Amino acid sequence: QVQLEESGGGLVQAGGSLRLSCAASGRVRSTYVMAWFRQAPGKEREFVAAFSWSGSTFYVDSVKGRFTISRDNAKNTVYLQMNKLKAADTAVYYCAATTRLGPYSSGSVYDYWGQGTQVTVSS
Numbered sequence: 001q002v003q004l005e006e007s008g009g010g011l012v013q014a015g016g017s018l019r020l021s022c023a024a025s026g027r028v029r030s031t032y033v034m035a036w037f038r039q040a041p042g043k044e045r046e047f048v049a050a051f052s053w054s055g056s057t058f059y060v061d062s063v064k065g066r067f068t069i070s071r072d073n074a075k076n077t078v079y080l081q082m083n084k085l086k087a088a089d090t091a092v093y094y095c096a097a098t099t100r101l102g103p104y105s106s107g108s109v110y111d112y113w114g115q116g117t118q119v120t121v122s123s
Helices: none
Strands: 002-007 010-013 018-026 033-039 046-051 057-059 067-072 077-082 091-098 117-122
Touching: 002 091, 018 033, 018 091, 018 117, 033 067, 033 077, 046 067, 046 077, 057 067
Parallel strands: 010 117
Antiparallel strands: 002 018, 018 077, 033 046, 033 091, 046 057, 067 077, 091 117
16 A cells, blocks of 8 residues: 655745645555646646656646656655646645556546645636
8 A cells, every 4th residue: 555645735826836745655666657636626637747667757738847747766755846836727736656557647547646735826
């Protein structure tokens, strides 16, 4: 079993920055793919970014050039640096992990999820 705990959410003005962290504990392996999803009120969960075991990164188009996913295997932690935030980025952000192959933008590929952290961007 793997436990994921997110932190770093909060309230920020449009144009500002936040860094989310996701600490993994339990039977963690470096071969896990780690990802961030988000869900805004009244909307479906949306893929944001993923960091594969090989170091490849993937982003949804709407955050490319603004968000950066990174990973510290020694700390079993994945980060999401969010810059130039927009009101449309307001959502609960979830960390997810999997060892399975598949389209990393699909939530069904992930076995483990955190509880989420709220990000609110005021315009």
